[in-house]
Amino acid sequence: MSQKHPVIAVTGSSGAGTSTVKNSFEHIFRREKLKAVIVEGDSFHRYDRDAMKQAVADSEKSNGRPISHFGPEANEFEKLEALFKEYGNNGSGQTRLYLHNDEEASPWQQKAGTFTPWTPIPTGSDLLFYEGLHGGAKSDSADVAKYVDLLVGVVPIVNLEWIQKIFRDTSARGYSTEAVTHTILRRMHDYVHYITPQFSRTHINFQRVPTVDTSNPFIAREIPTLDESYVVIRFRKPEMADFPSLLNMIHDSFMSRPNTIVVPGGKMGMAIELILAPLILDIVAKSRT
Numbered sequence: 001m002s003q004k005h006p007v008i009a010v011t012g013s014s015g016a017g018t019s020t021v022k023n024s025f026e027h028i029f030r031r032e033k034l035k036a037v038i039v040e041g042d043s044f045h046r047y048d049r050d051a052m053k054q055a056v057a058d059s060e061k062s063n064g065r066p067i068s069h070f071g072p073e074a075n076e077f078e079k080l081e082a083l084f085k086e087y088g089n090n091g092s093g094q095t096r097l098y099l100h101n102d103e104e105a106s107p108w109q110q111k112a113g114t115f116t117p118w119t120p121i122p123t124g125s126d127l128l129f130y131e132g133l134h135g136g137a138k139s140d141s142a143d144v145a146k147y148v149d150l151l152v153g154v155v156p157i158v159n160l161e162w163i164q165k166i167f168r169d170t171s172a173r174g175y176s177t178e179a180v181t182h183t184i185l186r187r188m189h190d191y192v193h194y195i196t197p198q199f200s201r202t203h204i205n206f207q208r209v210p211t212v213d214t215s216n217p218f219i220a221r222e223i224p225t226l227d228e229s230y231v232v233i234r235f236r237k238p239e240m241a242d243f244p245s246l247l248n249m250i251h252d253s254f255m256s257r258p259n260t261i262v263v264p265g266g267k268m269g270m271a272i273e274l275i276l277a278p279l280i281l282d283i284v285a286k287s288r289t
């Protein structure tokens with residue numbers, strides 16, 4: 001935790017929708033004129049795509065537990081922890097990008113599946129904003145969560161998460177449904193041990209729940225739309241939210257528990273902005289005094 005240089009993190013599994021939720025945060029930063037350094041979680045993968053393929057094949061051959069992008073073997077948790085700590089101390093640190101496809105890679109004149117060089121983050125920012133798989137991660141050798149001032153989980157129910165993952169990886173990243181299914185299976189151990197525990201460390205979780213049948217995510221053709229879903233929003237500390245005001249402003253919302261409000265899916269972006277803008281402004285105001 002840092003009072004002076006705050007770190008805000010959105011964490012969620014692959015396909016959960018963290019990149020999509022990032023847009024709502026960017027609206028807040030733009031509207032409130034906050035200078036945020038954006039850090040993408042995939043930048044902290046340990047291997048580029050070719051090296052990862054090899055490392056996965058080696059781990060599968062050795063008959064041990066296969067490694068995955070969810071776990072510590074394939075990520076630089078220590079470097080991520082060090083970045084959050086250094087940023088918290090003095091507002092500096094280094095990051096890079098993982099270029100997923102040709103569209104992202106061509107401006108860098110690099111191949112898809114490679115990293116850009118490590119580069120110092122710009123000075124004079126108001127906050128660091130992390131979006132990715134491991135904003136609240138902990139392993140035997142690293143504690144990323146410890147340095148985060150506001151940790152937000154994005155976690156659809158798992159069938160929906162898999163539909164979103166399969167849809168995105170087949171449509172935008174060139175994988176077959178079979179290849180994505182294999183990846184989901186290979187990652188399961190790390191999913192249980194390194195992804196889901198984060199959602200007990202978060203301050204707030206946004207969980208999208210569909211109201212249409214998603215019982216076989218491996219044959220689903222479409223992602224349920226926002227109008228075909230609700231979002232369950234749970235606060236670790238209920239005092240973080242002004243529930244009467246949220247219930248008043250978000251049409252058709254209701255409380256399902258004393259620390260949980262449910263909003264129609266179409267209101268997800270609005271709910272994120274209404275809930276998080278005051279919390280972010282408060283953190284930044286404290287950092288300035």
Ligand SMILES: Nc1ncnc2c1ncn2[C@@H]1O[C@H](COP(=O)(O)OP(=O)(O)OP(=O)(O)O)[C@@H](O)[C@H]1O
Nearest residue numbers: 012013014015016017018019020164168223225226
């Ligand atoms: N609320 C939503 N409603 C409808 N579609 C969504 C929603 N959130 C995400 N999606 C879709 O799900 C897919 C995955 O979303 P996104 O890329 O944001 O996931 P991610 O968590 O950033 O994944 P990764 O970490 O693997 O990049 C995308 O096709 C996106 O358009």
Ligand SMILES: O=C(CO)[C@H](O)[C@H](O)COP(=O)(O)O
Nearest residue numbers: 014042049069100113133173
């Ligand atoms: O987990 C992921 C994103 O959070 C991706 O699967 C990971 O970044 C690897 O990408 P690719 O398979 O395109 O090299």
